[in-house]
Amino acid sequence: MSQFNFFQFGVPTHIVFGEGVASDFSAELARFAMKRPMLVCDHFLRESGAIGAIRDGLLQSGLHIAGEFFDVAHPASVRIVKELAFEAREQNADSFVVIGGGSVMDVAKAANILLTHGGDLVADYSGAQTIPGPLKPLVAIPTTAGTGSEVTQAAVLYDESQGVKLSFVDDYLRPHLAVLDPLLTLSLPPFLTAATGMDALTHAVEAWTSVQSNPFSDALAKHAIHLVMHHLLPAVIDGDDLDARKGMLTASTMAGVAFDHAMVGVTHAMTHAVEAVAHVHHGTANAILLPWGMTYNRDVCADRYVELASRVGITGKCDVDTIIQQMRQLVVELERKCGLPTRLRDVNVQKDQLPKIASLAAQDGTTVYNPREVDEAEILKLLEQAW
Amino acid sequence: MVYFKSSEELQKVLGGFFQLLGQHPQLGPKFLHSKLVVRFNYREPELSITADCTGSNVIITFNDTTKKPEVEMDMKADVAHEFWIGKINLLVALGRRQMIARGHIPKILKLLPILKPAHELYRQYIESFSL
Numbered sequence: 001m002s003q004f005n006f007f008q009f010g011v012p013t014h015i016v017f018g019e020g021v022a023s024d025f026s027a028e029l030a031r032f033a034m035k036r037p038m039l040v041c042d043h044f045l046r047e048s049g050a051i052g053a054i055r056d057g058l059l060q061s062g063l064h065i066a067g068e069f070f071d072v073a074h075p076a077s078v079r080i081v082k083e084l085a086f087e088a089r090e091q092n093a094d095s096f097v098v099i100g101g102g103s104v105m106d107v108a109k110a111a112n113i114l115l116t117h118g119g120d121l122v123a124d125y126s127g128a129q130t131i132p133g134p135l136k137p138l139v140a141i142p143t144t145a146g147t148g149s150e151v152t153q154a155a156v157l158y159d160e161s162q163g164v165k166l167s168f169v170d171d172y173l174r175p176h177l178a179v180l181d182p183l184l185t186l187s188l189p190p191f192l193t194a195a196t197g198m199d200a201l202t203h204a205v206e207a208w209t210s211v212q213s214n215p216f217s218d219a220l221a222k223h224a225i226h227l228v229m230h231h232l233l234p235a236v237i238d239g240d241d242l243d244a245r246k247g248m249l250t251a252s253t254m255a256g257v258a259f260d261h262a263m264v265g266v267t268h269a270m271t272h273a274v275e276a277v278a279h280v281h282h283g284t285a286n287a288i289l290l291p292w293g294m295t296y297n298r299d300v301c302a303d304r305y306v307e308l309a310s311r312v313g314i315t316g317k318c319d320v321d322t323i324i325q326q327m328r329q330l331v332v333e334l335e336r337k338c339g340l341p342t343r344l345r346d347v348n349v350q351k352d353q354l355p356k357i358a359s360l361a362a363q364d365g366t367t368v369y370n371p372r373e374v375d376e377a378e379i380l381k382l383l384e385q386a387w
Numbered sequence: 388m389v390y391f392k393s394s395e396e397l398q399k400v401l402g403g404f405f406q407l408l409g410q411h412p413q414l415g416p417k418f419l420h421s422k423l424v425v426r427f428n429y430r431e432p433e434l435s436i437t438a439d440c441t442g443s444n445v446i447i448t449f450n451d452t453t454k455k456p457e458v459e460m461d462m463k464a465d466v467a468h469e470f471w472i473g474k475i476n477l478l479v480a481l482g483r484r485q486m487i488a489r490g491h492i493p494k495i496l497k498l499l500p501i502l503k504p505a506h507e508l509y510r511q512y513i514e515s516f517s518l
Contacts, residue, residue, distance in 0.1 A: 006479055127458075127489040128481045167492050171484070212478060365493030368478070373500070 007214035011257055012171075013140075013151045015178045017250065019242070022099075022141050022181035023053040026061035032137040032176055034095035036066035038088040040108045041099040045143060046070045050184060051099055054141065058097060067091035076103040076110075077158040078121055078166070085114035085121075095137040098175075099184075101196070102147030102282075105140050106155035109173050112138050122159055126166040131173070140175040143184045145235075145248035146196025146283050148203055148256015150178035165276065167365070174260075180253060182245040190236045190338035193248070195283035197232040198334070200252040201225065202286040205294065205327075206265045207258035208308070209301045210369045214261065221258035226311040227251035229330070236337050265370035266361075267293030270379065273360035278349045287340055288347070291328040292386045296379070298324065300372045344387040354383045390468045390518045394432040397464050398449055400516055401429070404471070404509055405436055409445025411508070417501045418445050423494055426456035429464040458490035468518070473506040 016028050037058065041051055046068075058065060069084050084107060088096070093115065098108035113125050116135045125131060140150035149155075155168045188196070204224035207217050231247030238244070270293065271285040294305065302320040309318045312326045334340040341347050349357070358380035361367075367374035391397040409415050418440045426437045437454050439446040448454065462470075466485045469475040477499060480486040488495055 006476075008482060124489075126491070127487070128492055129484045129487045130489055164491070169481075169492065363493060363497055365496040368496045368499055 009216040009261055013174050013178050017180040019183055022179050022184055023057040025179050028177055029061050034137045036064050036093050037095040037097045038066050038093035039068045039097050041070060042072045042104055043070050045100055054099060066093035072104045072107050074103050075158040076106040077160055079160055080107050081110040081121060081157060084111040088115045097139045099141045099143060101144040102149040105149040109155045110157055110168055112136055125168055128169045131170040135172050137176045139177045139179060141179045144188060144196040145185055145252040146199035148252055150175055151253055151256040152260040180249050182242060182249045185245045185249055186240060194236050194334040194338050194340045195281055195287055197228060197248055198287035199283035200255045201228040202267050202290045203255040203259040206267055207262035209297055209304055209371050210262040210265055211371055212262050212369050217258040217262040220254045222311055224251040224255035224258060225308060229312045233333055263369040264366050266296050266374055268366045269361040269364035269374060272364050273357040276360055277353050277357050280347045284341060284347060287331055288342060288344060289386060291324055292382050294324045294327060296382055297372050351387060355380060358383055388465060391432055391464045394434045397429060397432055397434045401467060402436055402449060404512055405438055405447045408505060409447055414505060415445055421498060424454055424456045426459045428459060428461045429467055431463050458495050461487040471509040
């Protein structure tokens with residue numbers, strides 16, 4: 001699929017996986033020069049008590065917790081990043097341990113830029129490859145299985161002063177250590193399990209068909225698709241199904257590495273626009289739009305989709321429409337099991353907002369990685385069908 | 388490979404090409420449609436070129452510190468040359484840190500399809516220079 005004769009691949013993030021590993025990863029911590037981490041999570045996680053064992057583990061590892069920061073509201077914003085960086089500097093922190101989903105991680109990743117290099121977050125660092133050198137150690141502990149932010153080089157932040165979302169993309173943003181503990185995802189409610197799981201699936205599918213895919217990202221994307229297709233429904237039906245939780249957490253991180261290299265495409269372009277116009281949850285929008293994004297790319301990706309047959313559970317002869325139908329069926333099943341919306345109108349998108357969404361989608365940066373040129377009029381037709 | 392021996396030569400070649408692009412009957416209007424102010428900061432040799440697409444004509448200025456760009460791109464002058472002849476892909480160059488992009492990345496990425504025909508134009512344009 002890739003149009004390039006060149007690719008590069010690297011996973012500088014050390015990944016450790018295990019039941020209960022979040023309460024003791026001292027062996028991995030020894031790799032990094034950190035003594036005073038700033039602990040970052042949101043209020044919900046703090047109140048759930050989930051961070052107690054992690055905090056204890058860090059203390060038993062001989063670390064001193066420099067400070068704890070919980071004021072991470074959604075969306076992740078420039079203001080919150082500046083507050084966290086200020087607090088980390090005040091507390092003389094030398095590293096970060098961040099626990100949570102994608103927004104919390106993005107906040108900590110961006111605050112690490114300011115703690116390490118100082119400067120003005122937006123003027124100096126928004127963009128690509130703007131960070132002048134390595135950052136202080138950052139440990140990422142995901143509590144959802146979807147964003148893959150624990151291994152990616154990106155952070156997306158809302159800038160209140162301009163009213164826009166800004167991207168920060170840099171090799172140095174990849175966390176130093178990702179601690180994957182499936183026990184932390186057991187408490188994730190069915191709806192969020194479904195929405196974040198569909199986010200992971202969308203990352204994998206779009207990495208698979210991206211013009212920037214490469215053999216390494218392909219291998220990860222393909223297996224991530226297999227894992228999601230086998231484990232998402234069981235994880236939604238029974239949140240205590242540890243095997244399903246393990247499969248989903250692994251899939252999410254694998255998809256994260258895949259799309260960190262290959263990038264994403266038209267589904268994400270539409271999702272970003274739906275988020276901006278109608279404030280819909282990222283994973284939920286991806287869940288609704290993935291089958292439509294696949295439909296958009298159907299003619300240019302037919303062979304590529306058919307290659308996924310065995311990964312999505314289809315045996316025997318199959319064509320591209322069967323694959324897309326299989327994805328659609330998964331979304332329908334998720335609606336049945338946990339009420340995950342299947343239409344844009346279900347998430348309060350108004351029909352008269354669709355032209356604006358189509359226009360924003362056509363301008364989204366992800367469109368350059370999509371295998372088919374993204375045409376605003378075609379996208380509008382697709383959105384009307386998805387509505 | 389050093390393509391440009393001095394800032395003056397860089398300004399003459401690349402600066403001239405930017406002016407050509409801005410006045411191009413097909414490409415010029417597309418740049419104006421972007422409504423962007425983009426600055427390219429070159430090193431080895433040093434020069435900055437600012438393309439202001441906010442008015443009715445594309446205005447090219449050199450070492451301009453008065454205009455506030457929405458997007459800035461930093462690179463070696465050689466990288467710029469190899470980009471324009473089509474040897475270097477922008478996405479790959481960003482991935483390899485051969486280019487740095489400051490500001491709103493999607494706005495730069497959206498210019499890529501517009502730039503496709505410009506590569507051939509540049510190859511023809513530089514035939515008159517001994518690079």
